[in-house]
Structures are given as C-alpha cells and as structure tokens.
Amino acid sequence: MLKKSALFFLFVIGTATANAQCTEGNCYNSNGTYLFENGDQYKGLWKKGKQDGYGVYEFANGDVYKGAWKEGLMSGRGTYTYANGDKYIGMWKDGKMDGRGHFYWDLPGDLMTNAVYEGFFKEGAPQNLEFPETGTPLEQPER
Numbered sequence: 001m002l003k004k005s006a007l008f009f010l011f012v013i014g015t016a017t018a019n020a021q022c023t024e025g026n027c028y029n030s031n032g033t034y035l036f037e038n039g040d041q042y043k044g045l046w047k048k049g050k051q052d053g054y055g056v057y058e059f060a061n062g063d064v065y066k067g068a069w070k071e072g073l074m075s076g077r078g079t080y081t082y083a084n085g086d087k088y089i090g091m092w093k094d095g096k097m098d099g100r101g102h103f104y105w106d107l108p109g110d111l112m113t114n115a116v117y118e119g120f121f122k123e124g125a126p127q128n129l130e131f132p133e134t135g136t137p138l139e140q141p142e143r
Contacts, residue, residue, distance in 0.1 A: 019035075019037045020034075020035065020036050020037040021034070021035055022034050023035050024043075026046065027046050027049070028046055028048070028049050029046060029047060029048065030045070030046060031044065031045055031046070032044075032046055034046075038060055039060030040057065040058065040059050040060050041057070041058045042055055042056070042057045042058075043055060043056050043058075044056055044057075044069065045069070047071075050069075050071050050072035051069035051072050051073075052069055052070055052071060052072070053068070053069060054067065054068060054069070055067075055069050057074075059083075061083055062082075062083030063080065063081065063082050063083050064080070064081045065078055065079070065080045065081075066078060066079050066081075067079055067080075067092065068092070073092075073094050073095040074092040074095050074096075075092050075093055075094060075095070076091070076092060077090070077091060077092075078090075078091075078092050080097075085105075085106060086103070086104065086105040086106070087103070087104045087105075088101055088102070088103045088104075089101060089102045089104075090102055090103075090121065091121075096121075096123050096124035097121040097124050097125075098121055098122060098123060098124070099120065099121065100119070100120055100121075101118075101119075101120075101121050102116060102117070102118045103116065103117045103121075103126065104116050
C-alpha cells in the first residue's frame with residue numbers, strides 16, 4: 001500500500017510541474033516563452049531563470065504587464081493594464097509601482113469618468129493624493 005501511495009504522489013507532483021514549462025525559446029538565459037501552472041504566461045528576456053529585461057506577462061485573470069523586469073520582478077518602466085480597463089503607465093521597483101506614473105481608471109455611475117492620477121508612487125501607493133472634503137455645500141451663483 002505504501003508503494004502505491006508513493007507512486008501516486010510522484011505522479012501527481014510530476015503532472016503538476018509538467019504543466020509549467022518553457023514552451024518556446026530559452027527560459028534560462030535568453031528570450032523565451034514560459035507557461036506557468038496557474039495559466040499565466042511570460043514572453044521575454046530571461047537571466048539565470050528569472051525574467052530580466054523587456055517582457056510581456058499575461059495573467060490568467062486578463063491583466064497584462066508590458067515592460068522592464070529585473071531578477072523576476074517588474075522593475076523600470078512598464079505598463080500594467082487591468083482586465084477591467086484600468087491602466088498604470090510609469091516606473092516600477094521590486095514588483096510595485098514606484099516613481100513617476102499615471103494611473104487611469106473609469107468610475108461607472110459617477111460624474112468623474114476617465115479619471116487620472118498623475119504623480120509619484122511609492123511601494124505601490126500614490127503619494128500626495130488629496131481629495132476635497134465632502135459634505136460642504138457648493139456656493140450658488142447669484143442670479
């Protein structure tokens with residue numbers, strides 16, 4: 001019984017890792033396409049088995065990142081387009097928005113459509129993003 005369990009375990013592990021694979025080119029030190037186990041796919045440059053240089057990462061959920069990579073993380077200039085249409089164009093560091101960038105989004109059902117934040121980001125968050133206070137009545141022009 002133990003031998004059958006061990007064989008089954010090896011089969012399952014072997015099948016899971018067989019789904020993640022380099023499907024084209026060289027995914028260690030060159031240009032290649034890699035299909036990840038979760039359905040994500042990366043096409044671009046590799047260095048020592050990590051994304052490094054320019055590449056396109058297509059997430060299984062529909063998000064797409066096109067831009068610079070360093071040691072397996074988004075680093076440098078890049079564009080991240082979310083499946084819902086939101087988009088960030090700007091600088092990245094260690095996989096997070098960091099530096100000057102533009103974030104575009106649509107607020108359905110709101111008067112502010114096609115909103116944009118242009119400015120600086122730090123560790124994935126916008127800096128100096130201020131919203132006016134709400135609840136104060138607008139002054140009515142005299143008639």
